[in-house]
Amino acid sequence: MASQDSEDSSQEDYDAPEHVRQSILDSITHGSSTCCQAFEDGSQEQATLEDLRQSIVDTITPNYCHGGLLVDSSVSLFYKKGSDAGCLNFEGEPVKDEDILKLIEVCEPATFGRGNEDVLDESYRKAWKLDVSQFASQFDVVTSGVLDTVQEQLLLYESSTKTLEAYLYKLNIYGPGSFFKPHVDTPREAEMFATLVLVLPTVHTGGNLLLGENGSIADFNSADQMYEAETKTPKIVWAAFYSDIDHEVLPVEAGYRITLTYNLYIASPAEPRSCPLRTFPEFTNALGDFIKMPSLLPDGGLLGFGLMYKYPIEPHTGTKLTTFAGALKGNDAMIRKACEKLGLEVTVKVLYTQSPRWDGGDEDHWISDVVQHENFGWEEDRLRKRFREAEIERMITVTAPPQKYPEEESQVSPTVQALWVTPPARMVKHQLELQAYGNEHSITYIYGDLVLIAKLPPLKDRFKESGEEEPPLEIVTEEEDGGKSLKRKLTESGVDSDEDQLEEGSGSGSKAQLPSEGGKGSDGAREHKQARICEEEDGSEGEKHK
Ligand SMILES: O=C(O)CCC(=O)C(=O)O
Numbered sequence: 096m097a098s099q100d101s102e103d104s105s106q107e108d109y110d111a112p113e114h115v116r117q118s119i120l121d122s123i124t125h126g127s128s129t130c131c132q133a134f135e136d137g138s139q140e141q142a143t144l145e146d147l148r149q150s151i152v153d154t155i156t157p158n159y160c161h162g163g164l165l166v167d168s169s170v171s172l173f174y175k176k177g178s179d180a181g182c183l184n185f186e187g188e189p190v191k192d193e194d195i196l197k198l199i200e201v202c203e204p205a206t207f208g209r210g211n212e213d214v215l216d217e218s219y220r221k222a223w224k225l226d227v228s229q230f231a232s233q234f235d236v237v238t239s240g241v242l243d244t245v246q247e248q249l250l251l252y253e254s255s256t257k258t259l260e261a262y263l264y265k266l267n268i269y270g271p272g273s274f275f276k277p278h279v280d281t282p283r284e285a286e287m288f289a290t291l292v293l294v295l296p297t298v299h300t301g302g303n304l305l306l307g308e309n310g311s312i313a314d315f316n317s318a319d320q321m322y323e324a325e326t327k328t329p330k331i332v333w334a335a336f337y338s339d340i341d342h343e344v345l346p347v348e349a350g351y352r353i354t355l356t357y358n359l360y361i362a363s364p365a366e367p368r369s370c371p372l373r374t375f376p377e378f379t380n381a382l383g384d385f386i387k388m389p390s391l392l393p394d395g396g397l398l399g400f401g402l403m404y405k406y407p408i409e410p411h412t413g414t415k416l417t418t419f420a421g422a423l424k425g426n427d428a429m430i431r432k433a434c435e436k437l438g439l440e441v442t443v444k445v446l447y448t449q450s451p452r453w454d455g456g457d458e459d460h461w462i463s464d465v466v467q468h469e470n471f472g473w474e475e476d477r478l479r480k481r482f483r484e485a486e487i488e489r490m491i492t493v494t495a496p497p498q499k500y501p502e503e504e505s506q507v508s509p510t511v512q513a514l515w516v517t518p519p520a521r522m523v524k525h526q527l528e529l530q531a532y533g534n535e536h537s538i539t540y541i542y543g544d545l546v547l548i549a550k551l552p553p554l555k556d557r558f559k560e561s562g563e564e565e566p567p568l569e570i571v572t573e574e575e576d577g578g579k580s581l582k583r584k585l586t587e588s589g590v591d592s593d594e595d596q597l598e599e600g601s602g603s604g605s606k607a608q609l610p611s612e613g614g615k616g617s618d619g620a621r622e623h624k625q626a627r628i629c630e631e632e633d634g635s636e637g638e639k640h641k
């Protein structure tokens with residue numbers, strides 16, 4: 096039917112464009128002082144934090160993928176035409192415009208979601224659409240291998256108990272002058288994860304799909320790839336991306352661009368999927384170095400990570416975030432995975448920020464599992480009324496230099512010390528933002544800015560689990576030759592004799608203190624990353640340390 100072209104984007108190829116890295120670095124390092132400066136300027140601790148942030152920037156995971164499929168035997172599209180039916184065949188000679196016009200006769204103008212309604216506004220979206228009840232395609236995203244490729248590219252960072260399911264959503268036709276301005280794809284379910292667009296082979300120019308503002312992430316010119324250069328064999332060109340990414344379709348200049356769009360949902364298969372998952376030893380090591388610092392929240396506390404992507408949440412006030420069922424995307428999943436490997440309990444939360452008080456100070460952060468749409472300003476009283484005690488936690492953010500105004504005793508308990516490793520993406524203020532433009536209006540789910548919170552035990556218990564006195568880290572890493580993993584057990588210097596020295600330190604607390612002596616970039620710090628490698632069975636979905 097259709098076979099995978101060699102042009103599929105591949106995992107190893109992904110190298111985030113410099114401007115993408117730069118903008119992530121900027122958002123991590125140039126936020127408010129509350130989030131960015133946790134230790135004294137120039138201190139070894141601040142340098143270790145900056146190393147950790149840099150390792151996130153160095154490990155940007157792809158948020159889209161693409162490929163081509165040669166149409167080497169019949170790929171047809173059938174559509175209802177009253178009590179009759181029509182068919183377009185994409186094999187061999189290009190489909191004729193007159194046949195496409197017959198299909199357009201049964202289509203309707205495409206609407207989109209704006210604010211609280213679905214609107215038809217041809218200054219924002221000019222295209223035709225056909226609902227799934229009106230057509231059928233022989234093309235199968237599963238047997239063609241497209242779904243596997245997308246899963247490998249976009250879901251490779253999650254647990255093996257998650258998989259992707261594709262639901263055909265619409266057929267769209269873009270004729271000369273048709274376009275779709277920037278929007279995100281409306282989350283229809285909590286599990287909505289990514290979007291897949293297949294461009295069927297027709298002769299046209301223009302209609303590029305841009306990802307990110309003005310194509311800052313990618314610019315797909317599918318029109319130029321519709322027929323294989325030498326043999327003229329027709330090709331289905333596809334792109335998949337996380338649905339919360341801004342995207343647009345540029346005007347088609349000539350001809351007709353026909354697309355099938357699929358919503359890709361997270362599913363939990365009975366059998367865990369077998370493809371090897373990516374592990375992130377560099378980032379996990381950097382996080383491990385960081386949490387070993389004795390001066391990091393010695394009495395325990397929270398590490399906060401602003402998530403890079405948005406996730407569907409129910410928009411009703413009072414909704415529990417426990418309904419958040421989706422998998423995390425790309426770097427967000429990487430961070431969760433690294434925390435879990437280091438034995439940290441990690442959860443996704445809604446963040447509420449109170450603006451600084453009129454007489455100064457920093458903004459105040461609160462985390463909860465409960466969604467509330469209200470502007471709390473800086474009035475703690477109102478916040479307290481809205482949440483029951485157990486529903487919200489106040490984060491006293493560790494900063495250097497210390498905050499101007501000492502924290503007052505919170506009237507809402509509990510209160511916990513916290514440090515932002517990466518600041519909340521856009522510092523959600525007052526209320527969760529409703530998406531302005533979606534491809535469909537939805538009242539069921541909206542995208543919310545969420546945060547990842549890792550619970551850091553007190554120093555004395557940090558590396559203690561199940562009462563064992565083992566050094567803390569055991570990291571599964573990938574082998575170059577594809578798939579089979581090695582279990583990498585970090586020791587302080589990578590040799591057994593040093594491990595013995597560690598044992599002398601009697602308590603787990605003393606172990607935790609050792610590594611910080613090396614300093615940023617010092618031999619000590621580097622050396623301790625040199626792992627003692629013990630080869631074992633592939634433990635693919637990361638065992639936590641023992
Ligand atoms: O046709 C495309 O490339 C993307 C279409 C799209 O963004 C949508 O239908 O929501």
Ligand SMILES: [Fe+2]
Pocket residue numbers: 278279280342534
């Ligand atoms: Fe879209």
